Amino acid sequence: MRTESKYCTNDALSLLGKLASADTSVNEYRDSFFQLGKLLGFQIDKLIPDLQNGFALACSSEDSDWLASGLLSQLEHKDPAVAVFWNERQTIGEFTMAPIVRSYEEDLSQCKILVIVKSIIFTSCVVKTQLLRLISEMTPERIIIASPVFYKDADVHLKNEFPEAISDKFEFIYFVMDTETNERGEVIPGIGGSVYERLGLGNSITKNKYVPDLVKKRRALCYDY
Amino acid sequence: MLTKREQEYLKNKHQGGLNNGKGGKYELYYLVYELFNLIVQYKEHLDKTSFCVQKKDTFVDDLCFIFPDRSQSFVQIKNVKNLNWGDPGEFRTLGYDFIRQKEESAPCSLSLVLSDQTVCENMQSPPDALREFVRVIHFPYFEELDRYLNVECFLTRLKCISAYEVPKKDQLLSLAITFCGICSSVSFNKDHTLQYVVDSVNRSSSSKINYIFGKKIEMNEETEKILSEIDGLTFSIQHSAFLWCYKWDKGELLSDQFSKFEELILRKGKLKSFKDFENIITEL
Structure with missing residues (x-):
């Protein structure tokens, strides 16, 4: 079952429909995420009006060029610092982890607002790992966790993983919440299956070979590459 | 020597498991907490130090550790809001279990691990017969x-076991x-x-964690030279x-x-x- 949040719009629903459809091509899928990112960015822009506080945007490598870039296009005037992470998911017994194998992290130390964006918040394994890394490097006053789709209780579970001093800072922004998974353990309708495959990045291994254009552009602003 | 009544009691005592619900998770977390310490303490004797979960025919049966000198440590782990020792002379009380374990396995150490701070404080005064050989430990449950x-x-x-x-x-997570x-x-x-644990860890996650028993990296001198010539790149082996x-x-x-990577x-x-360096990283 899918329920809509207060942030959901008809445009968001239409784009989510494209993600869920198996007929959507790779390019259309990518563009849908970019557009969803813009819609999320529009909402977040209203939530962080203060330009004085440093603002950081963090995302996974696979989300950088579409979802995160769309979001960034709405928030560039706030001059965010950017962090991109490459995670490698692994399951051992009944436990899952997603160690960070690589990162691109600008100076986040002075940023007071952290926005983490993810294609879908399901087990929250990746977001949790990225958050652990980020809060060791910065002291945000607000942590906005944004995604087009949340799985049921993902927000509650994520809050439970952190002490109250951290989890009390969490704000969740999503368009829809899904409550079911299929036989492969994928959220349905979710984002239409494996995000790596749908984005044309291969699988969970090959996607880590991808160096986002976002990272290349940001590097060019900051240093010779 | 166990009585027939005790044998029957112990057979039914523990039906749980290390991943069976809340109690199982608590035991698991405490077990790994102890293992982190033991693999450092007994790093020269990993094959002579062992543990057993839910050891049969034991009264204090959640965990049993056996050390190189063959001494044993028995641990009972409780994630409860109420507890008491009871009369150690009375069958089926916690006090009875501990006394009997001591009788069956001396010399040994016995520990009671409790998640609740208040319960832990209340249990710090065990019956006289237990006072000298039981440790009561607080270990929180999450x-x-x-x-x-x-x-x-x-x-x-x-x-202590991380190699970073x-x-x-x-x-660390x-x-x-x-x-x-x-x-x-x-x-x-x-x-x-403990050797089994270390071997299993190494087999299971050969490229995902860096800890003291992982396979050490030795960098070729030529590799070091090549990398050192990339302006702005810093690197280290840990x-x-x-x-x-x-x-x-x-x-x-x-x-x-x-x-x-080194081969490439x-x-x-x-x-x-x-850029050349990154191209190699992405080829892996």
Whole structure:
């Protein structure tokens, strides 16, 4: 079952429909995420009006060029610092982890607002790992966790993983919440299956070979590459 | 020597498991907490130090550790809001279990691990017969393993087995998860050596964690020379991890991946820039 949040719009629903459809091509899928990112960015822009506080945007490598870039296009005037992470998911017994194998992290130390964006918040394994890394490097006053789709209780579970001093800072922004998974353990309708495959990045291994254009552009602003 | 009544009691006593509900998770977290310490303490005797979960025919049966000198330690783990020792002379009380275990296994040490601070304080005054040989320990319970990263004693033990010079919390979490994953599938009533745990950890996650028993990286001199000539690139070896940094880009390779990386570097011969370096990283 899918329920809509207060942030959901008809445009968001239409784009989510494209993600869920198996007929959507790779390019259309990518563009849908970019557009969803813009819609999320529009909402977040209203939530962080203060330009004085440093603002950081963090995302996974696979989300950088579409979802995160769309979001960034709405928030560039706030001059965010950017962090991109490459995670490698692994399951051992009944436990899952997603160690960070690589990162691109600008100076986040002075940023007071952290926005983490993810294609879908399901087990929250990746977001949790990225958050652990980020809060060791910065002291945000607000942590906005944004995604087009949340799985049921993902927000509650994520809050439970952190002490109250951290989890009390969490704000969740999503368009829809899904409550079911299929036989492969994928959220349905979710984002239409494996995000790596749908984005044309291969699988969970090959996607880590991808160096986002976002990272290349940001590097060019900051240093010779 | 167990009476028939005791044998029947012990047969039914423990039906739980290391991943069976809340109690199972608590036992698992405590087990790995102890293992972090033991693999450091007995690093020269990993094959002579073992543990057993739910040992058969024992009264204090949640965990049993056996040390190189063959001495034993028995642990009862309770995640409850109410508890008392009861009359140690009365069958089926906690006090009775502890007394009988001492009688059956002396010399040994006995511990009662409790999640609730108040219960722990109340249980610090065991009956006289138990007072001298029981330790009552507080170990908090959290549903989520991540929460233990904020428990000082747990964090300290994790840091002792991490091979990073300054381990980050997410790296320590991966280490803890690996141990939990391995230990959650151990057979009950069977001795497992610390060597078994270490071997299982190494087999299971050969490229994902950097800890003191992982495969050490030895960098070829030529590789070091090639990498040193890339302007702006810094790197170091920390046991099983090769860490690199170029301005705001950074990453790491663990042992198995490093071997392949080094092969590619040496085949290439010379790297002119970070871009060349990155091309090799993405080829892995």
